[in-house]
Amino acid sequence: MSYQTAINVTESVSIENGVTQLQKSKELLERRMAEVEGFTRQLAINQDLGILMNENGTGSQANVYGIWKMMKDVLTFGQTNDFLKQFYVYLSNYDVVLTPGSAYFRPEHYYENYHYPGMPFEEWKSGVLETTHRSEIMALRPFMENKTETSVVTYMQSLPLDSFNGASPAVVVVLIDQKMITDPLSGLTDRYGGWIHIADGNGHTVGLRGADEEQVTALAKDRDFDGGKLSQFYEEDLVITIKSDTTGWVYRAGIPKAALMESANQIKFISWTVTGIALFVGLIVGLLLSYRNSAPIIRIIGVMKEQFGPGQEEGAHRNEFDFLHGNIAQMLTQHKRLESEVVRQAPLVRDAFFKRLLAGEFQTRDEIIAAAVQSNAGLNGDVGYVGILQVNGYPLLDNVEVLNELNAARLILKQALIDSGSSVRMTDTGSDKIVFLFAFPDLEGASGLGKEEVAKTLESVSRRAFEEFRISVTVVLGGLFQTITEVSQSYEQAKGTLDVAVHQNRKELTWFEDTRHESATYHYPLELELRLIGTVRAGELDEARRILASIVSQNTEQRELSYEMKGQLAGEMKGTFLKLLDQKVFMEAESFEETKNRIIAIQPSEPLEVIQEELDDVMETLCEVVRSRKNDSHMRTIEAIKAYVQSAYGDSALTLYRVAEQVERPEKYISQLFKEVTGVNLSDYLENVRMEHASILLKHEALTVDEIAAKVGYNSSHSFRRAFKRVTGVSPSVFRQSALDG
Incomplete structure (x- = not known):
C-alpha cells in the first residue's frame, strides 16, 4: 500500500x-x-x-x-x-x-x-x-x-x-x-531528461527541444494518443498538453517513466523504514494529543451551555458529551426541515422568476443569470420564442365550476407540452392562458430547425388536446428574441398577436410575423427605456449598445415612420440620456458638461443610424464613468478592510464574517474583491499582518512565545509556531536568536 x-x-x-x-x-x-x-x-x-x-x-x-x-x-x-x-x-x-x-x-x-x-x-x-x-x-x-x-x-x-x-x-x-522560446521550459528537459514541443494553431512547430520533428509528428498522428487530454501515458513517457486560449499554441512536454519511478523507489524504501517507527511514535503522541485536544471541545460545550442553557430538567443529570450530542442532533433536525422546505418552495421560486422575466423586471443580463442560477431555472439557451396558449370557449369566468374546468384543461395542456419531448418552460397567466418559452443555444438553430420544431410541437399538442379531451385552443408566438433580456419584448408581441388571432378567429398557429403591419407610431416602450438606463448605470456597455440597436431596428426595419414620428422618437431618446445625466454619479464627473452638450447637439432630423452612433459614443463615456467610480469604491473598501485588520489582528475571533460585518459587505463579495485587487487571499493577508507584529515582539526578551502568540491572535502557541515558520521560513526561537545576535 x-x-x-x-x-x-x-x-x-x-x-x-x-x-x-x-x-x-x-x-x-x-x-x-x-x-x-x-x-x-x-x-x-x-x-x-x-x-x-x-x-x-x-x-x-x-x-x-x-x-x-x-x-x-x-x-x-x-x-x-x-x-x-x-x-x-x-x-x-x-x-x-x-x-x-x-x-x-x-x-x-x-x-x-x-x-x-x-x-x-x-x-x-x-x-x-x-x-x-x-x-x-x-x-x-x-x-x-x-x-x-x-x-x-x-x-x-x-x-x-x-x-x-x-x-x-x-x-x-x-x-x-x-532557444529563446524553449529556454523557459528547460527545467523539464534538464530535470527529467524529457522533451518539449510547441506548435502553433495550424500544427506547425514553433519550438522543439529534447526530440526531433519525426517523433512529434508520429505522436500527433497516433490514434491512441489524445491530443486534447491534459496528461496521459504514451509509450514510455508521461505526456502533458496545454493549449493557449490567447494564441492557440499547443504546449506539450514528455517526462520519461523511468524518471518518475526513480523517486517512487526511494519513497518505497523510506516508507517501509518510517512506517514501523511512525506506528510506535504515533501511539505515544496520540495519547498525549488526545488529552490536549479535548480542551477545545470542553470550551465548545461551555459556550453552547451559555447560548442554549442547560436544556430540559432531565438533561441536568446528563454529562457534557450527551448535552453536545443532543444539541447537534437538534441542529441537524432543524437543518433537514429547512432543506425540505426549500425543496418544496423550489417550483414556486422558479415560477416567480419566469413571471419576472416575462414582465421585464430585470435590468441587465447578469441580473437575469444570477436570478436563474439562484432559482435553478435554466433556460437552455439565449435565443428563442415566447408564446401563449389560450383555452377557447370560456368568455365568462363567473363560477367555481368553470374555474375548476379551466384548471384541469391547463394541467392537461401542460402535461401534453411536457410529453412532447421539447425543452419548454411554462407558467399560468390568467385562468385560461398558459405562457410558454422555447429557448435554443444559438440564433441559427432557433431560426431554422428550431422554428420548425416549435411549430410541429404546438400543432401536435393542439391536435391531441382536441382529439382526446375536446379542448379547443388558440396558439400564438411572439417574435424571435436574440438574448434573454428581450424575452419580455417577445411576450408583449405574443399578447398583441393573440388579440389579432382572437379577433380574426384564427384556428391555426399564428406567428407574430404573420400579423405585423406598417405603423405610423414609433416603438419605444417604458420597460425598454428603463432597461437601457439600468444597463448604462451598471456600466454594461455591450448590453446597452445591443438594446439601442434593437430600438433602432424596431423603428427602421419593422416600421415606416413619418418625419414627425422619427423626430419625436429622437427626442424621446435624447430625453432618456438627459435623465441619465441627472444621476449623481454622472453629475459629479468631469465630462458632465461636455456629455450634456453632445446630447443636446443631436439633431432629430439626422437619420436614426447617425443618432445611434452618436448615442453609442455617449454611452461609452457614461459607462467609463461608472467603471471608474466602481474602481474607486473598491479601493475604499480594500483600504477599510486593511485598516480594520491592522487594528483587530490580535483578536483570536477575527474571522471573515467579522470583517464583512465591519465594512458592511457580504462575506463572499469581500473575499473575491480582496483577492482580485490585492492578488492575495484575505486570510493570508491577516496571517502576514500577525507575523509582522509577532516579529517586532520577538525582538523583546520580556515576552515568551506563548504570550506573543496570544497577543497576535492565536489561541495555540503550536499553531502560531507553524504559521510563523510558514511565513518567515524559520521558527520563532531561531528568529529571536538571530535578532539578538544581529
Missing part, C-alpha cells in the same frame, strides 16, 4: 509540477509575444518612421539623417525583451532594410548575411518584404546568421497597421530564436 501510494503521489506531483511549469512558461511566452506585437504598434506611431514611409524614395537623395535617427530609435527596443534582439524594418520606398545598428540600402546585401536556407532571394523578397502581413507568424525553420545556422520563428507586421492587400510602405520582421 505504501509503495502504491508512493507511485500515485509521485505521478500526481510530477503531473502537477509539469503542468505548473508549462503554464508559467506559456504565460511568459504569451507576455513576450504580446510585447512583440506592442513593439510593432509603437513603431506604427513613431513619427520618424511615419515621415520615412511617406517620403518619395525614388529619384531623389535618401534621407540619411532620418534613416540614422530611425536606426537610433529602433536600437533601444531590443534591450527589454529577448524576443526583440534580432529584427529589421523594410522601407519599400527607399528599398532599405533597417536593423539595430545597421542599414542595408539593398535587400540583397542583408540577404547575403541573413537568410532562410532553401528560400531564394526573390521568394523571400516577394513573400516577406512585398506582401501585406497582419500579425503573421512563420513557423519554425532554419535560418543563416553570418554563416551560423540556427532555427527561428518569424513574426511579420505591415505598417501602417491598416494596410490592405498588396505592397505596404513598411514591414516589421522579428526573428525569434528557437
Whole structure:
C-alpha cells in the first residue's frame, strides 16, 4: 500500500509540477509575444518612421539623417525583451532594410548575411518584404546568421497597421530564436531528461527541444494518443498538453517513466523504514494529543451551555458529551426541515422568476443569470420564442365550476407540452392562458430547425388536446428574441398577436410575423427605456449598445415612420440620456458638461443610424464613468478592510464574517474583491499582518512565545509556531536568536 501510494503521489506531483511549469512558461511566452506585437504598434506611431514611409524614395537623395535617427530609435527596443534582439524594418520606398545598428540600402546585401536556407532571394523578397502581413507568424525553420545556422520563428507586421492587400510602405520582421522560446521550459528537459514541443494553431512547430520533428509528428498522428487530454501515458513517457486560449499554441512536454519511478523507489524504501517507527511514535503522541485536544471541545460545550442553557430538567443529570450530542442532533433536525422546505418552495421560486422575466423586471443580463442560477431555472439557451396558449370557449369566468374546468384543461395542456419531448418552460397567466418559452443555444438553430420544431410541437399538442379531451385552443408566438433580456419584448408581441388571432378567429398557429403591419407610431416602450438606463448605470456597455440597436431596428426595419414620428422618437431618446445625466454619479464627473452638450447637439432630423452612433459614443463615456467610480469604491473598501485588520489582528475571533460585518459587505463579495485587487487571499493577508507584529515582539526578551502568540491572535502557541515558520521560513526561537545576535 505504501509503495502504491508512493507511485500515485509521485505521478500526481510530477503531473502537477509539469503542468505548473508549462503554464508559467506559456504565460511568459504569451507576455513576450504580446510585447512583440506592442513593439510593432509603437513603431506604427513613431513619427520618424511615419515621415520615412511617406517620403518619395525614388529619384531623389535618401534621407540619411532620418534613416540614422530611425536606426537610433529602433536600437533601444531590443534591450527589454529577448524576443526583440534580432529584427529589421523594410522601407519599400527607399528599398532599405533597417536593423539595430545597421542599414542595408539593398535587400540583397542583408540577404547575403541573413537568410532562410532553401528560400531564394526573390521568394523571400516577394513573400516577406512585398506582401501585406497582419500579425503573421512563420513557423519554425532554419535560418543563416553570418554563416551560423540556427532555427527561428518569424513574426511579420505591415505598417501602417491598416494596410490592405498588396505592397505596404513598411514591414516589421522579428526573428525569434528557437532557444529563446524553449529556454523557459528547460527545467523539464534538464530535470527529467524529457522533451518539449510547441506548435502553433495550424500544427506547425514553433519550438522543439529534447526530440526531433519525426517523433512529434508520429505522436500527433497516433490514434491512441489524445491530443486534447491534459496528461496521459504514451509509450514510455508521461505526456502533458496545454493549449493557449490567447494564441492557440499547443504546449506539450514528455517526462520519461523511468524518471518518475526513480523517486517512487526511494519513497518505497523510506516508507517501509518510517512506517514501523511512525506506528510506535504515533501511539505515544496520540495519547498525549488526545488529552490536549479535548480542551477545545470542553470550551465548545461551555459556550453552547451559555447560548442554549442547560436544556430540559432531565438533561441536568446528563454529562457534557450527551448535552453536545443532543444539541447537534437538534441542529441537524432543524437543518433537514429547512432543506425540505426549500425543496418544496423550489417550483414556486422558479415560477416567480419566469413571471419576472416575462414582465421585464430585470435590468441587465447578469441580473437575469444570477436570478436563474439562484432559482435553478435554466433556460437552455439565449435565443428563442415566447408564446401563449389560450383555452377557447370560456368568455365568462363567473363560477367555481368553470374555474375548476379551466384548471384541469391547463394541467392537461401542460402535461401534453411536457410529453412532447421539447425543452419548454411554462407558467399560468390568467385562468385560461398558459405562457410558454422555447429557448435554443444559438440564433441559427432557433431560426431554422428550431422554428420548425416549435411549430410541429404546438400543432401536435393542439391536435391531441382536441382529439382526446375536446379542448379547443388558440396558439400564438411572439417574435424571435436574440438574448434573454428581450424575452419580455417577445411576450408583449405574443399578447398583441393573440388579440389579432382572437379577433380574426384564427384556428391555426399564428406567428407574430404573420400579423405585423406598417405603423405610423414609433416603438419605444417604458420597460425598454428603463432597461437601457439600468444597463448604462451598471456600466454594461455591450448590453446597452445591443438594446439601442434593437430600438433602432424596431423603428427602421419593422416600421415606416413619418418625419414627425422619427423626430419625436429622437427626442424621446435624447430625453432618456438627459435623465441619465441627472444621476449623481454622472453629475459629479468631469465630462458632465461636455456629455450634456453632445446630447443636446443631436439633431432629430439626422437619420436614426447617425443618432445611434452618436448615442453609442455617449454611452461609452457614461459607462467609463461608472467603471471608474466602481474602481474607486473598491479601493475604499480594500483600504477599510486593511485598516480594520491592522487594528483587530490580535483578536483570536477575527474571522471573515467579522470583517464583512465591519465594512458592511457580504462575506463572499469581500473575499473575491480582496483577492482580485490585492492578488492575495484575505486570510493570508491577516496571517502576514500577525507575523509582522509577532516579529517586532520577538525582538523583546520580556515576552515568551506563548504570550506573543496570544497577543497576535492565536489561541495555540503550536499553531502560531507553524504559521510563523510558514511565513518567515524559520521558527520563532531561531528568529529571536538571530535578532539578538544581529
